[in-house]
Amino acid sequence: MDYTLNKKALEENGYSIIKSLYTESEIDQIATCIKHSQKKEESFLRTKDLFAIRQLNNVVPRLRELLFNVKLTNLLSELFDTKYFLTKAIYFDKPSTSNWFVGYHQDLSISVNKKIDIPGYTNWTFKRGQYGVQPPIEILQNTITLRVHLDETDKNNGALKVIPKSHLKNIYRPESIDWNIETEHVCAIEEGGVMLMKPLTLHASNKTTNGKRRRVIHLEFCNHELESSLNWQERFEL
Structure with a gap:
C-alpha cells in the first residue's frame, strides 16, 4: 500500500489517519494477549477512569509479532528516510464510564535509562521507576507517534482532538493558543485503524459520554540517537 499521502499530511498538518491497518482478527489477538498478560507493579496503572501499561513492549513481549x-x-x-526504532510503548484503556479527560498539550518527554547532566536535556522526572526528560527539539521533530485503535473511537469516547499545523510552531504552550486563528479537528478512527501524529502537535481528549470503552496502543518511533552515554529506556530494533 502507498502511504505517500499519509506522510505528506503528517508533515504538513502534524497528523494523519489510516482507516485500517489491522484486521478484526488481528485486533482480537492483540486484545487477548494484553488481557492475559502478567501484571508487573511498576508498569501497570489502574484507576477508576484509566487502565494503562507502560513499557508495553517489554512487559508483554508476545505482542511484538502481532x-x-x-x-x-x-x-x-515509508515514513522514515533512515533507520528507525521503537522508543516508547503504552497501552491505554479508557473505560466506558470514564470521567477522565486531557487538556491540550504536546508530548515533550522521552524515556531514558538514567539521569545525567547534558546541555539541552531539561525538565527531568522520575515516575514509577522510569526517568523522563525533555530532549532537544530536533529529537521531537524526528519522532512519529503511531496510535493503534482496538475500538471504534469518536468524540463521545475520547477520540483525540488536534490543532492542525501546531507542530510547526515548536514548543507551543496551551495557555497561548489563539482560538481566533486556530481550528480544532476531532480524529474519529475505526477499530483497527491507526492515527499518526507528531509529538509536537497539540492534542487533547474529552470525557466518555456514550458508554463505550476506548483502548489504544501508543507507540513512538525515532531515528535520532541521544547524546553521550544516555540511552533510550525502551529502545527496540524492529
Missing part, C-alpha cells in the same frame, strides 16, 4: 507485522513495518519504512 503489532510489528509486515503492514506496520512497510508503513514505517
